Amino acid sequence: MAGSTDDQEFCLREVLDVFKSCLTENKEVVIDNYVAGWRGLVRFMNSLGSVFSFISKDAVSKIQVMVNYRNGKNGEQYATIQSMVTYELESELVDLAKRGSFPESGCRTLLRLHRALRWLQLFLERLRTSAADSKTSVMCADAYNESLAQHHPWIVRKAAGVAFCALPGRATFFEVMNVGPPEQVVAMLGDALPLISEVYQVTEDLYAKHNLLNLP
Ligand SMILES: CCCCCCCC/C=C\CCCCCCCC(=O)N[C@@H](COP(=O)(O)O)[C@H](O)/C=C/CCCCCCCCCCCCC
Numbered sequence: 297m298a299g300s301t302d303d304q305e306f307c308l309r310e311v312l313d314v315f316k317s318c319l320t321e322n323k324e325v326v327i328d329n330y331v332a333g334w335r336g337l338v339r340f341m342n343s344l345g346s347v348f349s350f351i352s353k354d355a356v357s358k359i360q361v362m363v364n365y366r367n368g369k370n371g372e373q374y375a376t377i378q379s380m381v382t383y384e385l386e387s388e389l390v391d392l393a394k395r396g397s398f399p400e401s402g403c404r405t406l407l408r409l410h411r412a413l414r415w416l417q418l419f420l421e422r423l424r425t426s427a428a429d430s431k432t433s434v435m436c437a438d439a440y441n442e443s444l445a446q447h448h449p450w451i452v453r454k455a456a457g458v459a460f461c462a463l464p465g466r467a468t469f470f471e472v473m474n475v476g477p478p479e480q481v482v483a484m485l486g487d488a489l490p491l492i493s494e495v496y497q498v499t500e501d502l503y504a505k506h507n508l509l510n511l512p
Pocket residue numbers: 308337338340341344348350351352354355408409411412415420423436440444447448452456463473
């Protein structure tokens with residue numbers, strides 16, 4: 297999304313393309329692209345109204361943690377998720393069992409975004425296969441309950457549930473995506489989903505291999 301600014305018209309296809317560009321030939325996940333993908337999604341969410349701002353704030357703060365690592369003195373170690381995991385584990389920079397000296401490690405912060413990517417994958421798949429009269433709020437809530445909700449306390453689940461009710465109907469939602477008529481949206485989702493799923497799975501496997509899926 298190079299050159300994209302807040303003044304430009306939003307197009308979800310561009311955002312999903314950024315996620316598609318996350319994987320290198322060696323199946324490493326490039327953090328700059330991963331973070332740029334999330335930035336674009338947050339922009340989309342902000343355009344849906346201020347009821348989502350508590351979600352957006354949390355996502356932005358996690359994105360910023362990752363950007364700070366990339367811009368810091370060890371930025372090269374944070375080029376990909378794989379290099380970050382190796383570096384932080386070898387340097388003992390991750391709180392593995394309980395929160396302590398490294399409450400905002402890269403591994404822990406990225407895990408929160410990774411779990412949200414699972415929600416996105418489930419939501420997009422529901423949207424792709426939905427009928428014209430399906431409710432986005434229900435699709436969003438179902439995807440959330442199947443993924444992120446399991447990691448959130450009651451109060452966050454309640455607030456998220458309220459926010460989902462403010463989602464526009466499917467037709468308006470598709471319009472805001474600015475991709476074209478519904479059949480083009482569905483085709484675009486069909487294109488993007490396998491690659492988003494691959495990014496998710498590569499990260500999931502990496503975290504599972506290092507026993508990092510439950511970082512506090
Ligand atoms: C065609 C479809 C386009 C979809 C566009 C979706 C745009 C979504 C953009 C951003 C999604 C937000 C990602 C949220 C990351 C949440 C990370 C998280 O789990 N944080 C919690 C735990 O953090 P720690 O306390 O451990 O540091 C934190 O407690 C969360 C607080 C905020 C509430 C998060 C609710 C997440 C709901 C996700 C659904 C967003 C619905 C958007 C609807 C378009």
